[in-house]
Amino acid sequence: MVDRISVVVVDDHPLFRHGVVTSLAGEADLEVVGETDSGEQALQLARTLMPRLMLLDISMEGWDGIVTAEKVSTACPATTIVMLTMSDDKDRLLAAFKAGARAYVLKGVSGQELARVLRAAAAGEVYVSQSLAGEMLVSLTQGKAPDPLQELTPRERDILALIGDGYTNREIGEKIFLSEQTIKHYVTNILQKLQVRSRVEAALLASRHGKPSR
Template sequence: MSDRISIVVVDDHPLFRQGVVSALQGEPDFQVVGETDSGEQALQLARTLMPQVMLLDVSMTGWNGITTAEKVSIACPATAIVMLTVSDDKDRLLAAFKAGARAYVLKGVSAQELARVVRAAAAGEVYVSQSLAGEMLVSLTQGKAPDPLQELTAREREILALIGNGFTNRQIGEKIFLSEQTIKHYVTNILQKLQVRSRVEAALLANRHDRGTR
């Protein structure tokens, strides 16, 4: 099925990670496209595979889950991050959501509940236990870069320029040898990074920026 939810699983405990992957692969609407035990590799997988959802362990060696979530959410804002943890520590929860996570799940959750959370995150919903929700809401705002165009990668700038020239997703894909679906993911990332609602607004913002730097 082409409309399955693509998922990357990140956890440095192999047995637990394998269990999560096995449980998710049992769902007909899920497709696990990658797995790793490190935050650094998770960022590379996010950029390469652009999954709809990333399940991310909070406590890892090297980059921890919070650091990884922040880097992934900046590089690939269209990827919904679901944090996996053994702790309901409120400070960690708040840090996770500040870093860009959409869900915070205890590792003792059932496979059915985890599947429900993944679907909710992919649909843009936020998940957190009711007891912690109130304390989380006061600290959700994230600082944004003064110039959002600086957040775009070289590839995203290339695609934005083609959007500004009136190319469709399919035409852009044909021009730079990527699939139409991959271009769609790139466009979603671009719109979210620029905090605009449409391709037209993104192109106008880029054009205003170009005029301002001449």
């Protein structure tokens, strides 16, 4: 039995959204569990369905893709966000990744390639359309913040401070009213952003740069 990857599709163009859903329906290991045309509804679906992936358009009425990505990645860190957009603007690409996206795909991509990207994102890989990858690498290199703690969200700073105080994932979850599994995902994100391998290294790095405030 194939362990199917759950996907929520968010795009405010009904015809395009239908085409994406139809394309993904032909993939045995991918399952579209929800779809919507708004960022607000996307957040509700993320909280209710806890999908493995969210395929998100960057340009929408109301909350755009950047705002939606930030809210979903904060509320549901276990959901991996893949941006699917017409925009090849470098600044929007970087903003999407800063908001929590793990992949950025241009809408000209084939259905087969989109499915491949979704599988890669579900496996923890980062993806950027080839035409944008070079520009993104240069921008990230030039604009890297000297203080790695600046890359953390307020919630991640709170959790890092509690790690530094010696609390376990379960104890942190009890303090801030989140499940132990959710805290585990937050800790994984923190380690990745700080480019360290363990909680101890993260706490030491935080102490060197000034313990994050709570």
